[in-house]
Amino acid sequence: MCGIIGGVSTLVVGSVLVVASSVISFVFVPNIIRNIIAGEVTLLDDTIQMERFKEVPFPMNFTVRVFNMTNPAQVLTGGVPVMQEIGPYVYRLYQTREILEKDGDVVVYKMHEHFEFDADLSYPYQEDDLVTIINVPFHAVIQVAESLFPYLMSLLQMAMDEVFKEFNTPITTIRVRDLLFDGITMCKNPTGLGIIACSIIRDIADNAQNIEEKPDGSLVFSILNYKQQLPSQEYRVQRGLNDPADLGRILSYAGSPFFPQWLNLTTREPNVCMEVNGTDAGIFAPFVETERSIYAINTDICRSVELRYERDSEYEGIPTVRFAANEWLLDNDDGCFCLNVTRGINRDDGCLLRGAMELYTCVGAFLIMSYPHFLFADVRYRDSVLGMHPNEENHKIFIELEPNTGTPIRGAKRAQFNIFSRPVRNIPVTQNLRTAIVPILWIEEAIDLPHEFVDELTERLLSSLQLVDIFIPVLIAACVMVLVVGVALTARARLYRK
Structure with a gap:
């Protein structure tokens, strides 16, 4: 019993x-x-996480690869541009967030960025290297002028020497440092018709983020200097105090929950392309769900970027989940990214072909964004120049997150910037140019979590x-x-x- x-x-x-x-x-x-x-991860006051949010404790690698044109004489007479990738030119990118306001679950800040050239990682390349490139400010100015002031093109043609001086050519040879930061000078002490032409160009430059007006009235074009000289617009972001799933979610950028650059001027109604969606790419919410896409905004191209789960991965023993942006990012199927203003190689309806995005309303010039080497782009773009070698592993956007904390472990934002070379009305030196989308450079902003932070x-x-x-x-x-x-x-x- x-x-x-x-x-x-x-x-x-x-x-x-x-x-x-x-x-x-x-x-x-x-x-x-x-x-x-x-x-551990929400942005509580007086915590390590908040301090690291304000000042990222390690630099990212910001890498630039420039496309050198090897046959400029042939291109000026109608030849196909032959491009040679030069680089990497590696910069250490330091980021800080200037906190302007904290109100409950919301923090308001501006992003500051500082670049330092890393000679060791760039070796044997140096900022003083000379490269032959399509003359970006030359084509940007004459193409915008043709669109906005077609009746003044004859005047501009007569004033070209006064406007561009030694850079009055469709193709130019320049130092890498000048292209990226120090700039190409226009409208330096113009006389006669040059004064009138430069007055028109200053109107154009008012909306161009890459053109800076100097105290003497001259204009300087550079690719990256504005990022270093000026802070970002204001971010209004959730801290995750009420719900960790909202950590880092942007409520507004530049005072708006939308990117106005993609507003349809006919309907005047918000559309999916305008949505400010996701984070600033430096912070993500914990408890990552692979069934759902993650989003981050890229202010350089004035849009949100969707990344979809790709596969499980690992970094120095830490299990991670990898999200990536593939061909659908630039497929133009939504329609609202079509501005129908950039003339070159277009669809019948005036939009760009698959794999390219107009940036006119974002940067104030007819620049075009694509993946590096025209990865996922229509073959007509890739074939308009020689020397493109697209590779998914090296050229697409991805990020790997630790799934419990949402910590970015490894990732890369990649983008290529291009401009059409084509004949422009009343500009004789352009009349023999073959219409082609010519790459200028491509950039990679990469993170690999340092060993001490992995530990x-x-x-x-x-x-x-x-x-x-x-x-x-x-x-x-x-x-x-x-x-x-x-x-x-x-x-x-x-x-x-x-």
Whole structure:
């Protein structure tokens, strides 16, 4: 009798322990873990996370590769441009967020960026290297003038020497540093018709982020200097205090929940292309769900970028999930990214072909964004020049996140900037140019989490999670063993009694 009572007691205790351990393991423990992670990653005041949000504690690699034109004389007489990729030119990119306001769950800030050339990582390339490129400000000015002031093109043609001086040519040779930061000068002490022409060009430059007016009235074009000289517009972002899933979500940029550059001037109604959606790409919400896309905005191209789950991956022993943007990013199927103002190689309706995006309303010039080497682009773009070698692994956008904390572990934003070379009305030197989309350069903004931060992430959070992953099965197994012992004792007692 005592054996049966003991066996039943053990059986009951084992059953209770199994149920209790299961409830604790699969209900209470996950909630405790989520609360611990949320406390580590949300932007609470006076925390390490907030301090690192304000000043990113390590630089990113900002890499530039310039397209050198190897046959400029032939191009001027109608030849196909032959492009040679030169680089990498590697810069250490330092980012800080200037906090302007904190109001409950919302933080308002501006982003500041600073570039430092890394001679070691760039070797043997140097900023003083000379490259022969399509003359970007030359084509940008004459193409915008042709669109906005067609009746003044004859005047502009007569004033070209006064406007561009030694850069009055469709193709130019220039230092890499000048192209990126120091600039190409226009309208330096013009006389006669040049004064009138430069007045028109200053009107154009008012909306061009890459053209800066100097105190003496001259204009300087550069690709990247505006990023270093000026802070971003204001971000209004959630801190994740009320709901960790909202961490980093941008409520507005430049005072608006939309990018106005893509407003349809006919309907005047917001559209999907205008949505400010996602984060600033430096922070993501924890508890990543691979079934859902993640979003980040790219202010250089005035749009949100969607990244979809691609595969599980790993970085220095840390399990990660990889999201990427593929051919659909620049497929132009939404229609609202078609401005129908950039003339070159177009569809019948005036939009650009697949794999390219107009940037006129974003940068104030007829620049075109694509993936590097025209990855995923219509073959007509790739074939309009020679020397393109697209490769998915090296040229598409991706990011790898630690799925529990949402920490960016590894990733790269990549974009190529191009401009059409084509004949322009009343500009004789352009009349023999073949219509082609000519690449200028492509850039990569990359992150690889440094070793010390990998170790910290592993020690502070992931090791604890791994211990929990081990502890829960062991706990449940031990309780099951008690249950099994109870069953065995009860069965043995019954047999003994019979």
